Amino acid sequence: xxxxxxxxxxxxxxxxxxxxxxxxxxxxxxxxxxxxxxxxxxxxxxxxxxxxxxxxxxxxxxxxxxxxxxxxxxxxxxxxxxxxxxxxxxxxxxxxxxxxxxxxxxxxxxxxxxxxxxxxxxxxxxxxxxxxxxxxxxxxxxxxxxxxxxxxxxxxxxxxxxxxxxxxxxxxxxxxxxxxxx
Numbered sequence: 001x002x003x004x005x006x007x008x009x010x011x012x013x014x015x016x017x018x019x020x021x022x023x024x025x026x027x028x029x030x031x032x033x034x035x036x037x038x039x040x041x042x043x044x045x046x047x048x049x050x051x052x053x054x055x056x057x058x059x060x061x062x063x064x065x066x067x068x069x070x071x072x073x074x075x076x077x078x079x080x081x082x083x084x085x086x087x088x089x090x091x092x093x094x095x096x097x098x099x100x101x102x103x104x105x106x107x108x109x110x111x112x113x114x115x116x117x118x119x120x121x122x123x124x125x126x127x128x129x130x131x132x133x134x135x136x137x138x139x140x141x142x143x144x145x146x147x148x149x150x151x152x153x154x155x156x157x158x159x160x161x162x163x164x165x166x167x168x169x170x171x172x173x174x175x176x177x178x179x180x181x182x
Contacts, residue, residue: 081173084127084166088174091118092163122166130165132158132176141165141172146179153181 094115102108122128130141137144137156145162153159158178165176 077168077171080125081168081171084122084125084168085173087118088166091115091122094118095164125168127166127168127173130167130172130176132161132165132178134158137178137180141167141176142178142180143175144180145177147182148179150181155182157181 094111097111098108098115132142135142135158136154137158142158142165146160148159150157150159157180158176159181160179161176162179163174163177165172166174
């Protein structure tokens with residue numbers, strides 16, 4: 001089909017006329033529909049692929065955000081536990097001082113007040129002392145450094161505490177050092 005431009009001197013626009021030979025060169029209507037359908041399917045597949053890629057990226061970002069938040073909380077909790085752990089030798093020394101006999105009542109009262117103040121601060125920070133004396137030995141909370149044969153104590157019962165154990169929330173920051181009956 002030959003395209004010929006017919007010019008009309010009266011009309012400034014030119015008109016294009018399609019002759020029969022050009023019609024034969026164009027694709028049949030069914031093939032045009034098939035090509036368009038194939039192209040549509042290709043675009044749909046590309047959109048689906050990009051949508052899945054977007055969802056994976058969004059999920060990966062969400063996981064990263066949660067992991068970062070947990071790490072941040074964990075870092076704070078670990079730093080807090082380390083700071084408290086540094087003060088526990090002071091607690092041990094005050095505990096020993098409270099148990100010592102002294103003739104100076106003012107000194108004994110001052111040591112006891114200091115010990116009570118430290119206990120209150122530890123409680124405010126969420127630190128609790130692990131129960132030990134008279135309890136059944138639990139390796140999750142206690143560290144047995146001695147075993148003793150004792151007819152009066154039950155098997156696995158803690159008969160003496162050498163060093164108090166502590167936990168911050170649910171995390172044990174120091175195990176109780178104990179003597180256990182066999």
